[in-house]
Amino acid sequence: MSHTSGTRQDADPFGPDSLLRPLTHEARWGLAVLRAALLEAAHPRIGAALMENSTFLTHPWRRLRNTAVSARRLLDPDPRVRDREAARINRLHARISGTDARGRPYDGSDRDARAWVVATLFDSTVTMCRLSGDALDAEAMRRLYDEHRTFLAVIDGTAEHLPATLREFWPYYDHVVERVLENNEAVGVILYRLFTGVPAPPVLRGHPAVWAAGRAMASPLVTAIAIASLPEAFSRRVALPDLPGARTLMQSAYLGAALATRHLPQGWTRLDAVLGLLDPSSDGGPWETIRRQAGKAAALVRLLAPAGDGDGSPATRSADRFFAEVLDQTGDGVLRWPDLAAMAREIATRLDLGEQDEERLFQAYAAWWSELQAALDRDGDGRITRDEYAAAAARLPGTGLIRVADVLFDVTDADGDGTIDAAEYRALFRTAFHRDLEGGGCSRGAFVGRFVSFMSGQQHSVAYTSLLASG
Template sequence: MSQTTTPPADVDVFGPGSLLRRLVNEARWGLAVARATLLEAAHPQIGAALMENSTFLTHPWRRLRNTTMSSRRLLDPDPRVRDREAARLNRLHAHMSGVDAQGRPYDATDPEARAWVVATLFESTVTMCRLSGDALDAEAMRRLYDEHRTLLALIDGSSDRLPETLPQFWAYYDDVVEHRLENNEAVGVILYRLFANVPAPPVLRAHPALWTAGRAVAGPVAAAITIASLPEAFSRRVALPDLPGARTLMQTTYLGAALATRYLPESWTRVEFVMGLLDPSPGGADPWEAVRRRAGKAAALARLLTPAGDDDQVTRSADRFFAEVLDQTGDGCLRWPDLAAMAREIATRLDLGEQEEDRLFQAYATWWRELQAALDGDGDGRVTRAEYAAGAARLPGTGLIRIADVLFDVTDTDDDGKIDATEYRDLFRTTFHRDLAGSGDGYTRADFVRQFVSFMSGQQHSAAYTSLLTSG
């Protein structure tokens, strides 16, 4: 074998910016590999070798893991790792030769067959990018092709079996698809037996019923997706079914995989993470544990960020309170004139002097500033009914307490630190409500403030307060 096309052994032949190395680490590359495997199997030599020697039908998960490990070793920056893996593959394939069912000889080390394996990988990767909505540009495609040729040179010692330029490659590829590929046993086995009978991945071995039920749906879907992504010329020749909706499903899958790769945390869409999910090894870090932890945290954050559920009661009553008490002008939103009207009403009813009236207005102004800061979500100088209802549970603020304070002072005309029955009647034009009477002989300041604040924040209904602010 010629060594001339193999670069010096101490160089990272794929380069630090290798496209192939990046793609191999992405879980979605599995779609391309599944598709490429089918196209490989349709090659007479490879199909025969697969049927006679491979264990992929009985141990597909092990095979998947081995293939992944192998391709990553072949792409390793360390030349010793690469060479060891290439030598191992060659030893493995050297034993696979013989005669197929039709009496045709096959050989797993056949250079033409190997070139086709690499060609299908390249074409499937290009197709994956195309179907994912981020088609490779000419430069990227050329680089990716060169990397595949390098890959072939690593295994085979030479990349001569793949055309040198891309235009030549496409001609070669189309020619093989149209003239060499066949509808052999291996193709049928992959499409209709492998997908339909995939044994449970290790993680689901303990739940065979669950796996069987899931596979009954997932198997045909996987087959349909793979078939829909195949070259039209091949599907026609092999007479593969073209089911309605299959192309949409296939495109959605590829697009979904691309979006997941772009937007999910990188560690989730890497191949070892997905492989780890399928086959959690007891020794290493269990990715399921990582998923559970992250999902738990995300759910916790979501719950903490959604408005508190048990505030619904408050929200509803606050809504009514808004309409009945707060919105004095009846325009559906709370503005300064509404609050000024409340202050004016109280000042009038209690016949306040200028100084007391000023204190009351000041307190209302403070409360208004607080309301605006806390509830006026869109900053338009008005608190809408919705804004108030949503924020009512966050009240009271100190502004409200100051209003209550002033109200207590101006109501407590004899300055004994209590609001007695007469003073109460002056304020509310009603006698003590039985439930609100507290100790029975009047309100202390603390009682009064608490009552007022809980009423004004819509948490406690009180006919007395409602009449104070709605009548007249």
């Protein structure tokens, strides 16, 4: 298969003749995304935002799924779908800002940083095609670049922060690689911590020994492949290791992925099929039967946790586990506002909330954070430890959680009759978690009461706990 020039039959760059859209549906595009992620993380402002706000380290499977879903929406042939997703992304990114350890500011709405994200995706897609033996000719590469500029324009409203032509792009790209990128903490985390500590995908959580052995063998190989795929100018400047045989291994990985794409059944090599095997919240395609037999874990594992059991105080043990599995979204061992903001982003994304409901949800989480700070953050440093939370969880005020539950109730009560019936209850879990759960027939008060009791670790819930169950 070779991408060559041809006559465009559709004015829409993401229509039937698009080059980018079909590539993003192939599982091998994951190699391009990994390379692009490293080059994005090496940008000072992007790397800082990732370390402070992203859940990519603690929830890599969830992050992969959300990225794939968002890309699919942004490249949808229907402009209304694209615009809705772009508006959602812009709202979420507008809430991300801060300074890094060196006092340098970052902002999720930074247009230069966004342009660099799209630039890395373009260059990494071109690299993927070349290393796969599917090199783009000059016209196809120009078209692909134009599609990426359109992609940026969908998100940003303009593409002016990327050079107007492909000829102008390469000097811009080389300048950023050679003068701007750095070997920062985010790059190190992706290369040396993400792969070695990545949690088992849900399909393998019942087999920890198998996963641990496979990860121990695979993680150094993945790291070597990732480093070998990066621009040599960047690797030399930041002194990344040049491992013997890494380039051969990298080329073999890309060629192997391309051969699989060409010769295996298409349903097996599509990205959604692989995600279906890894993540039970995705449509499993041909892997559905295997995945069901192997067992399911939670689709939203960090937002829901089972009540405590065993020796000790049930409320305290549940709160401790709730902190570890749910609240500490960024994985830094303490609770901060970015953790609760990540929870709100995930719910808003899962339910595809509109602007008004999304704002209500964030305001509710902000209210809960204010309550937590007032009750637990004694030194006012904006951090709450696991022990502080676990010791006082049962006595914490719940007004903010009530407001979160109110938002969920309102978006679930589709007919507005003040009661969630069985069909609406199933729709909530099917939409947000891709699970069919029986229940419903409850008033606002009952729904809110269950939610608050469960989220504060005080009451067991069969429905929510089942999201963590396997088998």
